Amino acid sequence: MKDINVLAIESSCDETSCAIVKNGRWVISNIISSQIDIHKRFGGVVPEVASRMHLEAINNIVDQALKEAKMSLEDVDVIAVTKGPGLVGALLVGISEAKALSYVTKKPLVGVNHMKGHICAAFITHKDLNPPFICLLISGGHTYLVEVKDFNDMKVIGKTMDDACGEAYDKVARSLGMPYPGGPCVEECAKSGNEKAIDFPRVMLEKDSYDFSFSGLKTAVLNYLNSKKQKNEEISKEDVCASFQKAVFDVLIYKTKRLMQEKNLDKLVVAGGVSANNTLKKEIEKMAKENNYKTYFPKKILCTDNAAMIASSGYFEYLDGTRDDFSLNVLPNLEL
Ligand code: KG4
Ligand code: ZN
Numbered sequence: 001m002k003d004i005n006v007l008a009i010e011s012s013c014d015e016t017s018c019a020i021v022k023n024g025r026w027v028i029s030n031i032i033s034s035q036i037d038i039h040k041r042f043g044g045v046v047p048e049v050a051s052r053m054h055l056e057a058i059n060n061i062v063d064q065a066l067k068e069a070k071m072s073l074e075d076v077d078v079i080a081v082t083k084g085p086g087l088v089g090a091l092l093v094g095i096s097e098a099k100a101l102s103y104v105t106k107k108p109l110v111g112v113n114h115m116k117g118h119i120c121a122a123f124i125t126h127k128d129l130n131p132p133f134i135c136l137l138i139s140g141g142h143t144y145l146v147e148v149k150d151f152n153d154m155k156v157i158g159k160t161m162d163d164a165c166g167e168a169y170d171k172v173a174r175s176l177g178m179p180y181p182g183g184p185c186v187e188e189c190a191k192s193g194n195e196k197a198i199d200f201p202r203v204m205l206e207k208d209s210y211d212f213s214f215s216g217l218k219t220a221v222l223n224y225l226n227s228k229k230q231k232n233e234e235i236s237k238e239d240v241c242a243s244f245q246k247a248v249f250d251v252l253i254y255k256t257k258r259l260m261q262e263k264n265l266d267k268l269v270v271a272g273g274v275s276a277n278n279t280l281k282k283e284i285e286k287m288a289k290e291n292n293y294k295t296y297f298p299k300k301i302l303c304t305d306n307a308a309m310i311a312s313s314g315y316f317e318y319l320d321g322t323r324d325d326f327s328l329n330v331l332p333n334l335e336l
Contacts, residue, residue: 003022003023004022004023004024004077004078004315004318004319005020005021005022005028005071005075005076005077005078006020006021006024006076006077006078006079006080006110006311006312006314006315006318007019007020007062007065007066007073007076007078007079007080007101007311008020008021008079008080008081008082008112008307008308008310008311008314009058009062009079009080009081009082009094009097009098009307009310010081010082010094010114010117010305010306010307010309010310011054011058011082011086011090011091011093011094011097012082012084012085012086012087012090012091012094012114012305013045013050013086013087013090013140013141013305014034014035014036014039014045014050014090014305015032015033015034015035015304015305015306016032016033016035016053016054016057016058016061016093017030017031017032017033017061017305017306017307017308017310018031018058018061018062018064018065018307019031019065019306019307019308019310019311020065020066020069020071020076020311021124021308021311021312021315023315024120024123024124024311024312024315024316025123025124025127025312026124027124027308028068028069028071029064029065029066029067029068029069030065030301030306030307030308031061031064031065031068031307032301032305032306032307033057033061035049035050035053036180036181038053039180040179040180042180043174043179043180044170044174044180045087045180047087047088047089047090048089050087050089050090051087051089051090051092051093054090054093054094055093058093058094058097059097062097062101065307073101073104073105073107074105076105076107077107077108078107078108078109078110078314078315078318079098079101079102079105079107079108079109079110080098080109080110080111080112080310080311080313080314080315080317080318081094081095081097081098081109081110081111081112081310081314081328082094082095082111082112082113082114082117082310083095083111083112083113083324083328083329083330083331083334084113084114084330084331084332084333084334085113085114085115085141085142085331085332085333085334085335086114086141086330086332087332088330088332091330091331091332092330095111095328095329095330099326099328102326103326108318108323109323109324109325109326109328110314110317110318110322110323110324111322111324111328112310112313112314112317113313113334113336114305114310114334115137115139115142115144115272115334115336116154116313116336117309117310117312117313118137118139118271118272118309119135119137119146119148119154119269119271119313120309120312120313120316121271121298121299121302121303121306121308121309121312122135122269122271122296122297122298123312124298124299124302124308124309124312125296125297125298125299125302126296129267129269129296131148131149131150131151131153132147132148132149132150132265132267133148133265133267133268133269133296134146134147134148134256134259134260134263134265134267134268134269135148135154135268135269135270135271136252136256136268136269136270136271136275136284137271137272137336138164138165138166138252138270138271138272138273138274138275139164139165139166139272139273139274140164140166140167140170140181140272140273140274141164141166141167142159142160142164142272142336143159143160143164143165143212143214144156144158144159144336145157145158145159145210145255145256145259146336147259147263147265148269151316151319151320152316152317152320154336156335156336157210157259158209158210158211158212158255158259159211159212160211160212160213160214161205161211161212161213162213162214162215163213163214163215163218164214165212165214165248165252165272165274166181166183166272166273166274167214168214168215168217168218168248169181169182169183169186169248169274170182170183171218172186172218172221172240172241172244173185173186175221175222175225176189176225176237176240176241181273183273183274183276183277184276186241186244186245187241187245187277187278187279189237189238189241190238190241190242190244190245190279191238191242191279192238193236193237193238193239193240193241193242193243194236194238194239194242194243195242195243195245195246196243196246197236197239197240197242197243198224198239198240198243199243200217200220200221200224200243200244200246200247201216201217201220201247202247202250202251202254203216203217203251204251204254204255210255210258210259212251212252212255214248217244217247217248221240221244224240225240245277245279245280249279249280249283252280253283253284253287256268256284256287257287257291260291260293266292266293266294267293267294267296268284268288268293268294268295268296269295269296269297270284270295270296270297271297271298271303272303273303273304273305275297275298275303276300276303276304281297
């Protein structure tokens with residue numbers, strides 16, 4: 001079969017990225033330009049600033065991706081782009097660029113679900129990985145437990161009822177005076193803390209539920225910090241971070257394990273920004289070893305937002321016959 005090179009664009013949040021990926025799994029180039037340093041000043045992503053920065057960066061990033069791949073647009077077979085979920089203005093920049101490229105080159109256009117992209121990051125890192133498997137998908141905006149039946153057949157079994165997992169990290173970090181994004185800071189700080197120091201709640205919701213809720217845990221952390229401050233007692237940030245993380249992990253791992261058992265599957269993919277957390281990786285690998293499961297984490301650079309994962313998802317969509325026309329529009333609230 002002829003090789004298929006997908007050029008993909010990702011601009012759903014605070015990373016402007018363009019990648020070229022061969023046959024859904026081989027990264028030829030993956031340029032990621034992060035806006036984090038700018039948004040850090042405001043303590044989170046400012047949507048209008050993000051859109052403007054994407055606009056300034058996008059042409060350059062596409063050029064760089066082609067240059068690094070030593071390719072011209074002629075060598076590209078498909079143009080893929082994140083259509084949602086994400087920030088409306090930010091998504092619009094990527095979609096407009098992709099439409100322009102598709103119009104000029106007459107190459108097919110494929111709109112991609114960003115969350116599907118996160119799952120496909122695992123196909124790039126693990127060339128032998130094929131469905132079916134369970135995916136624990138934990139990002140800054142979403143938290144899903146997914147049964148991946150096939151490359152384009154994914155069923156959401158559980159999701160968050162309130163805050164996403166990464167969002168809880170970011171909010172806890174903020175309340176501790178740590179910069180955005182909070183995940184890496186909380187993980188680092190937790191390394192010298194005691195995870196048993198504070199008994200934060202493990203919110204399981206009703207019996208047998210695969211849904212998540214992290215806002216109660218976040219509030220419990222805030223209440224703990226306030227009550228300590230009121231009593232003028234010293235706070236160990238390390239213990240707060242370690243105990244918070246442990247509460248998150250306990251819930252994630254308990255529900256994931258139960259779903260693996262129920263579906264009788266032995267392959268587990270963990271994806272999305274929070275899957276970059278090494279402490280979580282170790283805990284999941286321990287659970288997997290005890291149960292004879294195989295685990296698949298994307299390489300760290302592919303855990304957080306990047307266009308290579310969008311190219312991979314775009315490839316599998318393309319094989320399935322997905323084609324978009326120029327009426328393709330942003331879908332900020334797109335679900336999996
Ligand atoms: O998937 P992602 O890059 O963007 C979204 O699609 O949302 O995820 C970003 C989220 C942020 O909330 C960030 O704090 C979290 O992933 N994150 C982490 C770590 N690295 C990034 N959370 C915990 N531990 C980390 N090491
Ligand atoms: Zn993402």
